[in-house]
Amino acid sequence: MKQISIISLLLLALNSFGQKSEILAEPKVDERVELLSIVFRLADSKEYSSNKFPKYVENIEKHFQPYKNHELINYIKKKLRRKGIGYDAVMHMAINLSDNYPFQPIIPFSKEIPEERWGKKRASKFLQLLNRFYSDANCEKFFQENKAVYKTASGNFQKVHDELDVNWYQEFYGQEHKGEFRIVNGLGNGGGNYGPSISIADKEIIYAIMGTWSVDNLGMPQYxxxxxxxxxxxxxxHSFVNHIVEKYHTELSKSGEAIFAVLKDIMESQAYGSWQTMYAEAIVRAGVIRYLKDHNYPNEIIETELNNEMNRGFSWTDKLVQELERYGQNRDMFPTLESFMPELVKFFDNVADNITEIEKCD
Known part of the structure; x- marks a missing residue:
């Protein structure tokens, strides 16, 4: 959608949709997110090695270069990366830590917390070394020195924050949300964006961890x-979709495996390494188009977004959007998206039966 500049004017005109809601927190830089992106950068993790915000990357390298061989960094390289810990698994760990040093897990580590790729033993070892690294590398000094950068970045993101209609999520998915939405500006994440969530007692915190991939003529983040x-x-x-796909794992697995076998290369090139991830992405992407339709965006914007998704390998997106429209028109029968999932199981079964022909047409 980058090429459609008129969307900026459109969004500015849609103030009635934007929400300054108590459940939508102001955008902010989260030091836990920055810290984990930094240590995985030091471990040469490709997805955390972007140079899209050069000034900040320079600050990172200047402060942390002497610690490239710290025990924590070697542990990430030699143990964690070999277990597939990267991308969203890193951000799941970040949001599961307490806000202040010395860091502690908000929810005790287990086989599946903070995320199944970690495992309790690796997560505990990582946290022990992370606390040591924080002290050894004087991370507090780094964060203090970059406070002005963080304030500017989140201030610049405010206009994006203000346009979001958070009530749509609960209305569309039929899932009451008890908690809050948090936007985190990930300055070290480059083009990487993540949507983890965490449930604490009866409160759920849903995150949109937004990368930073553009700067202005002063070299500061531009959103x-x-x-x-x-x-x-x-x-x-993602926080409304991923758990539903997981719940319907058995019903979706046959079609998912068949479709992923055909699209494996294009999906893995986007870091989608399983049919489960592919399905979650498919429904999420169709959900974005439903939002645009529900908020009366111009057809050219909707068509561009649709074409973008189909070109990324989600060649059934137009038909999936139609299924979500059918869901929206029959909410008395399907009060939640989860209640509509048996219909989506049938939909993906049909896609699997015809995936070779669909790909040929594309």
């Missing part, structure tokens, strides 16, 4: 509406 807003919509969708 254009047409560039960042669709991604913000996308990331919050």
């Amino acid at each position: 254009e509406l047409d560039d960042y807003f669709p991604t913000l919509l996308h990331e919050f969708n």
